[in-house]
Amino acid sequence: METQQRLEQLERLVAERQDWLFRFAYMRIGRREDAEDVVQDTFLRLFRKFENLEQVENLDAYLVRSVSNACQDYFKRRHTTTIELARIADMPSEESDKAIHEEFVRITRMLDGLPTEQAEAVRLHCLDELKFKEIAVLQQVPEATVKSRYRYAINHIQKSLKRKEEKR
Amino acid sequence: MNDPQEKYFAEMETMLCPKAEFRASEALRQRIMNEAKAETTKRRARIYRIAFTAAACLAVAFLGGFHFLRPTAEDTSRPQQASTQKIVQENTTKPIAESEDQVVAVAVGQAESEATFVHTRNSGQDMYETEFVAELESINVRPDYTLDAVNITAEPEGVAYESQEDRMQELHYIDPARYETEGVQLDEIQIRSN
Numbered sequence: 001m002e003t004q005q006r007l008e009q010l011e012r013l014v015a016e017r018q019d020w021l022f023r024f025a026y027m028r029i030g031r032r033e034d035a036e037d038v039v040q041d042t043f044l045r046l047f048r049k050f051e052n053l054e055q056v057e058n059l060d061a062y063l064v065r066s067v068s069n070a071c072q073d074y075f076k077r078r079h080t081t082t083i084e085l086a087r088i089a090d091m092p093s094e095e096s097d098k099a100i101h102e103e104f105v106r107i108t109r110m111l112d113g114l115p116t117e118q119a120e121a122v123r124l125h126c127l128d129e130l131k132f133k134e135i136a137v138l139q140q141v142p143e144a145t146v147k148s149r150y151r152y153a154i155n156h157i158q159k160s161l162k163r164k165e166e167k168r
Numbered sequence: 169m170n171d172p173q174e175k176y177f178a179e180m181e182t183m184l185c186p187k188a189e190f191r192a193s194e195a196l197r198q199r200i201m202n203e204a205k206a207e208t209t210k211r212r213a214r215i216y217r218i219a220f221t222a223a224a225c226l227a228v229a230f231l232g233g234f235h236f237l238r239p240t241a242e243d244t245s246r247p248q249q250a251s252t253q254k255i256v257q258e259n260t261t262k263p264i265a266e267s268e269d270q271v272v273a274v275a276v277g278q279a280e281s282e283a284t285f286v287h288t289r290n291s292g293q294d295m296y297e298t299e300f301v302a303e304l305e306s307i308n309v310r311p312d313y314t315l316d317a318v319n320i321t322a323e324p325e326g327v328a329y330e331s332q333e334d335r336m337q338e339l340h341y342i343d344p345a346r347y348e349t350e351g352v353q354l355d356e357i358q359i360r361s362n
Contacts, residue, residue: 007204032193157184
């Protein structure tokens with residue numbers, strides 16, 4: 001395939017999917033620079049690997065898996081599994097990023113205390129808008145497991161919200 | 169949506185859904201495209217470089233062969249050195265060719281800095297396989313270098329071979345595995361006769 005055509009394909013794909021993938025990465029990492037680096041690496045890996053991007057079977061699934069793995073690598077490099085809750089609110093953030101960072105903090109706090117798999121099931125379903133079937137493929141577990149993880153997580157979140165209301 | 173369970177999950181989902189608009193910066197798209205363009209350029213340059221290296225290698229071997237296959241008076245009168253013979257025996261390896269005056273060896277490699285180097289050994293210098301290997305291994309001290317090809321050109325003097333097969337039988341084939349020490353990567357080893 002012609003180089004120019006490949007570049008045009010990539011440019012179209014980046015324009016269509018970059019915000020979606022950026023949100024995916026930001027909601028796990030909480031820093032614009034790092035989230036954008038992860039997205040950049042994901043697109044470039046795809047570009048290097050495939051001669052024709054249109055031939056990639058289920059491109060969205062590929063991108064989500066790739067960016068999800070990149071986020072896990074990000075935490076591995078920092079010898080941790082998730083972002084530390086105590087530090088997220090203080091994290092330096094550009095003025096223009098204030099709104100998205102507040103959303104990140106709010107949702108991360110809601111998911112705090114959940115086992116990692118349950119929190120991830122909620123993120124993938126509510127934030128990344130994946131269906132349970134797609135999450136099952138991504139996490140390589142049965143669909144029923146994803147649904148039960150999700151149910152447990154929602155119940156847990158609701159209980160903790162009630163407790164907070166009662167305290168007030 | 170009348171099911172209270174469904175309603176409850178839908179409410180929670182709404183609560184968990186981010187309200188702010190997440191937008192990657194415009195610079196990100198530019199950065200990705202610049203990187204992709206740089207990679208395609210690099211890939212193209214690599215193809216050209218390999219072609220150039222192969223051509224340079226052949227040219228050096230061809231020209232070197234003509235020049236060094238011509239023995240000087242001093243060369244023909246020089247007796248075989250006992251010490252060199254000893255090295256060969258101790259290492260149980262064969263000389264690259266029957267006579268050191270008739271050999272040209274060329275190693276062409278690539279540094280990560282993309283600078284091409286051409287490493288030659290020729291008549292007038294010690295031309296035994298062990299020494300040439302040692303010399304290649306010494307390149308290994310510089311880990312940024314990899315070898316693309318080694319050409320050994322040899323032509324025993326005054327011998328007319330009837331066929332290419334006969335000629336190749338006279339030359340000692342060099343086992344590529346011998347060069348594959350850590351950091352020295354060989355794509356090919358060729359023995360050529362001019």
